Amino acid sequence: MMQKNTLSVAVMVLSTAVLTACQSETADNKTSAPEAAPLHQQLLAALQAEGGVKGDRIAGVSPVHTVFNPEAPIPPQCYTRTEGTYNPCYVCHQDAVKERENQMQDGEQQLAYNFSEVGVINHWQNLFEDRSAQVAAISDAEIKTWVNQDNYSALKGRLEAAEFKGWIPDLANLQRGAAAFDEFGFALDGSGWVAFNYKPFPSTFWPTNGSTDDVMIRLSEPYRTDAEGQPSLDVYRANLALVEANIKGLERISSLPIDEQKLGADLNGDNQLSVVTEVLASIGYQGAAKGYFKDTYLYPEGTEFLHTVRYLGMTDSGEITVSSRMKEVRYLKKWVGMRKETYAREYESEIYEKDLGHLPQYKSVGDHGLDNDFGWSVQGFIEDVNGDLRVSTYEENLFCMGCHASIGATIDKTFGFPRKVDGAAGWGYINLKGMPDAPNMGELKGEILTYLERVGGGGEFRSNPEMQARWFDASGTQVDQAKFARAKDVYDLIMPSIPRALELNKAYKVIVHEQDFMYGRDATVLPPNNVFDKIDMDTAPTLPEEKFYRWDIRLDWNATRQQQLVQGQ
Secondary structure: OOOOOOOOHHHHHHHHHHHHHHHOOOHHHHHOOHHHOOHHHHHHHHHHHOOOOOOOOOOOOOHHHHOOOOOOOOOHHHHEOOOOOOOOHHHOOOOOOOOOOOOOOOHHHHOOOOOOOOOOEOOOHHHHOOOHHHHHOOOHHHHHHHHOOOOOOOHHHHHHHOOOOOOOOOOOOHHHHHHHEOOOOEEOOOOOOEEEOEOOOOOOOOHHHOOEEEEEEEOOHHHOEOOOOOEOHHHHHHHHHHHHHHHHOOOEEEEEEEEHHHHOOOOOOOOOOOEEEEEEOOOOOOHHHOOOOOOOOOOOOOOEEEEEEEEEEEOOOOOEEEEEEEEEEEEEEEOOOOOHHHHHHHHHHHHHHHHOOOOOOOOEOHHHOEEOOOOEEEEEEEEOOOOOEEEOOHHHHHHHHHHHHOOOOOEOOEOOHHHEOOHHHHEOOOOOOOOOOOOEOOOOOOHHHHHHHHHOOOOOOOOOHHHHHHHEOOOOOOEOHHHHHOOOOHHHHHOOOHHHHHHHHHHHHHHHHHOOHHHOOOOOOOOOOOEOOEOOOOOOOOOOHHHOOOOOOOEOHHHHHHHHHHOOO
16 A cells, blocks of 8 residues: 555655565575675564564664565465465455445455565565474473463553653553453453453464454543543443444444433433443434444544454463463554545555555554554554563564455454454453354354365465364365364364464464564464465466355354254253
């Protein structure tokens, strides 16, 4: 994406130089002598040599200059071999849906590889490394100790000491997971953050592929206070329910108990003022936010999301859970509330820039991270060489832009919240136990079952042997329906075994030690077989039209409940 009206001529000239350098890079770049190394290698050497909370650390050089992969927004999963049969691409690339703000219209990328001249080279070199010897050198005891350590709590103080001007962690005890929140997901520290229970996005965020995670939302102060500006739980609950109904395009939604008399508003349309547990989507925002702009599939201005990506934690009883240690902390804030017409114009410009062959460029907003050009900033924090969290580099943030700016499946650039368990039942820390394999809107089969059938494996790379053994028949290509039917819930379906969890944790720790996230951050031990190192768009197999799938990121939780009732569950 080319930044309209904000990208200077100097940066454009520089990006051309970066592209030229990138095209001339050779595979041995990772071991070039530091004194002769390009800027991205100098940055890597600095990251490997020292800890510290700052990410971009070459003095006098703008972070954008150090980029190794100008097409970092293309994730490694996009290089998977589809072999003219398998389609893992449908969960990201979708045509526009009526009335939504997302007009990316990139569904055609399900069927064929469509990359720039730079993008045809798979720059995610870490995928092709054999880490088996390094993984074997890490004991089970060592990795268990590692993932149980808290590297979150110290981040706030370290950022303050560095005079960091962006978001600084303001949710206490988040390393403790569910223990940082009450039963309804509200942070115990009074910070306004609210955790919600959602179904992990297929399949990068399935724990069986390497990570656990959680997501929290926070609405800005007017949505949390009454007309006099005083904090109000009733106002906040009402506005959270309204935001959820908006994002999901629902006419009504269940809510946590709300006292309508305190709001002076009939939220459920029964012409009474009482304590209610349902809200009509047509009602306007409440409290100090009364009269603020509201529309379907859009978050209000000032909405924040906090997303932590973690190792695979393990309880004494052998269950997989979130770890105390965090791989990443990701923060998003919606600074500008755009109307859908404005979004449409931005997408038109996006398509125009791509047609001209321009490489993606995102404006750095300093300590706030990157501007995704759709009203949001994205800032990440990732482990340094010692395992302490540090500010992500420009390129490490650039990696996030592909998903939070330029794919057609998202709703207002987000993944987790549209997949929240509907209404009151979904307010609370993520818990996959007891969660059914809900189908996506418009589909009949469960989402996970559907994904396995379409992809022919337990992940985008189609290289998860444990998922293959658990849910597929002897041929390894067809889902074994009898096996699948024995799974109790989503936890059963996508959690790894303890041995696999230990192995994946070790593999990621190796990457942390090497600090080469610019070459990829997937926790692989052996190189996956089904990934291209280079795409020949003239000869790479394409998918036939019948393999194109329309897919909705939202889940039909009501349909799942109806199925359970029919089956007497």
